Amino acid sequence: NEKSDRCTLLFDKMKPLFQSLLLSGNNTCQNKALLARIWADRDMFPKLSQWIVGGDGWAYDIGYGGLDHVEAFQSNDVNVLVVDTEMYSNTGGQSSKATPIGASVMFAKGGKSQKKKNIGSIFMTYEHCYVASVCLSNQSQLVQALVEA
Secondary structure (H helix, E strand, O other): OHHHHHHHHHHHHHHHHHHHHHHOOOOOHHHHHHHHHHHHOHHHOOOOOOEEEEEHHHHHHHOHHHHHHHHHOOOOOOEEEEEOOOOEHHHOOEOOOOOOOOOEEOOEEOOOOOOOOOHHHHHOOOOOOOOOOOOOOOHHHHHHHHHHO
16 A cells, blocks of 8 residues: 555654664753654554454445445555355354355255355455455465455
8 A cells, every 4th residue: 555655664764863863962851852752652653554354244244334335435544354154154154145055054054045245346346455365274375365455
């Protein structure tokens, strides 16, 4: 992201300046105290990555409207990770909009009759969204997708 890159670049330039100002004897006690206070909060300078993590029940049904609203605006600098198990894992396997036809889960034998809702395809319509579909058992694929995001 361009904003986070700029923040990191500025922080990298500011870091040696702060260190030299704090070590130099040319500052008054008041200036040195102010610089020390600012330097103590240096972890606030770089842009931190914001993540929203949830399962398919939340992403496809419960929170879909809010999730779509957040991602629709390019100014919202957030990453979203949806763990799509294709059933409501937190409720013991009810059918959801993510359950594919032919699925065999406790409360949805045979899946559901409609095609699975594909949130990845929906978010690919936004130019600023990165979408990846990975297999959780392939750790290198998962890590690569997280780094790229």
